[in-house]
Amino acid sequence: MAPSRPGLRPDIESLPAYVPGARPAAGRQVFKLSSNEIPFPPLPSVVAALDDAAAEVNRYPDMYATELTEALGAAHGVGAERVTVGNGSVAVLAHVLAAVCAPGDEVVFAWRSFEAYPIAVQVAGARPVAVPLDAEGRHDLQAMAAAVTERTRALILCSPNNPTGPALTATEVEELLEIVPPSVLVVLDEAYIEFVRTPDPTDGPALLARHRNLVVLRTFSKAYGLAGLRVGYALARRRLTRGFRAASTPFGVNVMGMAAALAGLRAADEVRERVEHVVRERERVLAGLSEQGWHVPDAQGNFVWLPLGRQAAAFADAARQQGVLVRAFAGDGVRVSVGEPEGNDLFLRVAGHWLADLGVDAAVPAAR
Numbered sequence: 226m227a228p229s230r231p232g233l234r235p236d237i238e239s240l241p242a243y244v245p246g247a248r249p250a251a252g253r254q255v256f257k258l259s260s261n262e263i264p265f266p267p268l269p270s271v272v273a274a275l276d277d278a279a280a281e282v283n284r285y286p287d288m289y290a291t292e293l294t295e296a297l298g299a300a301h302g303v304g305a306e307r308v309t310v311g312n313g314s315v316a317v318l319a320h321v322l323a324a325v326c327a328p329g330d331e332v333v334f335a336w337r338s339f340e341a342y343p344i345a346v347q348v349a350g351a352r353p354v355a356v357p358l359d360a361e362g363r364h365d366l367q368a369m370a371a372a373v374t375e376r377t378r379a380l381i382l383c384s385p386n387n388p389t390g391p392a393l394t395a396t397e398v399e400e401l402l403e404i405v406p407p408s409v410l411v412v413l414d415e416a417y418i419e420f421v422r423t424p425d426p427t428d429g430p431a432l433l434a435r436h437r438n439l440v441v442l443r444t445f446s447k448a449y450g451l452a453g454l455r456v457g458y459a460l461a462r463r464r465l466t467r468g469f470r471a472a473s474t475p476f477g478v479n480v481m482g483m484a485a486a487l488a489g490l491r492a493a494d495e496v497r498e499r500v501e502h503v504v505r506e507r508e509r510v511l512a513g514l515s516e517q518g519w520h521v522p523d524a525q526g527n528f529v530w531l532p533l534g535r536q537a538a539a540f541a542d543a544a545r546q547q548g549v550l551v552r553a554f555a556g557d558g559v560r561v562s563v564g565e566p567e568g569n570d571l572f573l574r575v576a577g578h579w580l581a582d583l584g585v586d587a588a589v590p591a592a593r
Contacts, residue, residue, distance in 0.1 A: 236350070237347070239347075255545075256548060263452075263527065264563075264565045265499050267451070271489055274484040275481055277484065278483075278485075285476055286476050286479055288476050293456075293487055294310060296490050301460060307433075307460055309466050309470050310458045311456075311457055311459075311474070311477040312478065314442045315345070315457070317458060317473075318341070318345050318459075319348065320459075320470075322345055323349050324465075325410055329376060330352070331352045331353075331374065332380070332381065333372045333377055334369075334380070335364045335365070336355035337358060338381075338389075339383050343355065351379075358389060361391060361522055362386065362523075364383075364386065370404045373406065379409065380411050381414060382413045384398070384413065384418070385420070388530055388560035389558075392421045392426065394425040394427065398427050398432065399432065402435075409438060410438055413429045413432070413439060417525070417527060419448035420527050430460055440460070443457065445457065445482075451489060454485050455482060506569055510561075511524055514576060517577045518580055528560050532558040533557075534557065534558065535556055537557060537558050540579060543575060544559075544572065547571060549571050549575055
C-alpha cells in the first residue's frame with residue numbers, strides 16, 4: 226500500500242537537534258557567553274567594506290568567490306584551486322561529507338565534540354561513530370584509529386576541541402595520519418586555531434603537502450568576528466576540491482560575507498590584536514577558576530569548559546538568573562565563552578558562589 230503522506234528518511238527523523246547558544250531576553254542586561262562569539266564589533270574596515278557591498282545586493286555574488294579563494298590560497302600557500310568556500314565551516318563540512326559518503330559508510334569523530342558532526346554525518350547518509358574523549362577532555366587518538374574499519378570514509382578531528390577546549394599537537398596529528406589508511410579522509414577542523422598558545426600547534430595547511438587524504442576546515446566566525454555573515458572554507462588537494470565544489474550550494478557565500486572576509490584578511494594585524502586580548506582574558510578567567518578550586522581542561526579556544534556532569538543544567542540556570550548566559554550540555558558540562566571583562570567577572574562570581582554553596586568535593590567529582 227502506498228504511503229498516505231510524504232515520508233522522511235528514518236535517519237533524518239532521528240536526527241539530534243542542533244541547540245544554539247541562548248539569546249538574551251529583551252529589556253534586560255545580560256552577558257551572552259553561550260555562543261563562542263568574539264566580544265568586539267566589526268572592524269572599521271569591515272564596516273566600510275559592508276557599506277560598499279550593500280549597493281550590490283540586488284546582484285548575485287560571484288558563484289566561485291574568485292577573489293576570496295585567491296586571497297585564501299595566497300594566505301595559506303596552497304593556491305586558489307584548492308579552496309572551497311561556503312556558508313560557514315559547518316556547511317562546508319556538509320559538502321565534504323556529501324561528496325565522499327554513501328549509505329552504509331561510517332564517519333569517526335570524538336565525543337563530546339562539535340554537536341553538528343553527528344547531524345552532518347547522518348544527513349550525508351553515513352553512520353556516526355563517536356569515540357569518547359579521555360578524562361582530560363582530549364581526543365583519544367589511539368581509540369579513534371582503532372575505530373576505523375573498511376566502512377570508514379572519513380575521520381573528523383576538532384582542534385581545539387569544542388566544547389572541552391584542549392588542542393591537538395602537530396606531532397599527534399602527523400602520527401595519526403601515518404596510521405589511518407590513505408583511503409580515509411581526515412578532516413581537521415581548526416575553527417579556533419588562532420587562539421591556540423601551546424607548543425607544537427597544528428598547522429593544517431602545512432600538513433596538506435604531505436597527506437593527500439587531509440582536509441582542513443577554517444572559519445571567519447570566531448577570530449575574525451564574522452559569525453553573523455557565515456563564511457567558512459576547506460583546504461584540500463585539487464581532486465578533492467573539485468568534488469567538494471560540485472557538491473556545494475551555488476552562490477554559497479553572499480556578497481556581504483565575501484566583502485567582509487576579504488576586508489578581514491587585509492586587517493590581519495588588527496585581528497591578531499583582538500585575538501591576543503581574548504587570550505589574555507581567557508588566561509585571567511582560567512586563573513580565577515583555578516583559585517576557586519575548579520578543575521578545568523586545557524582551554525585553547527575562546528571558551529572554557531566546566532565538566533559538571535549532571536549539574537550542567539542547574540549551573541546554567543543559576544548563571545542565567547545572575548545575568549550570564551552559558552551553554553549547558555546536558556549530562557556533560559558547561560561551556561562558557563570568553564566575552565567582555567565585565568561578563569567574565571560576573572561568570573567568575575557565579576562559579577565561585579556555586580563552589581561555595583556546594584563545596585569543591587561536591588562539584589568536581591561530577592565531572593568525572
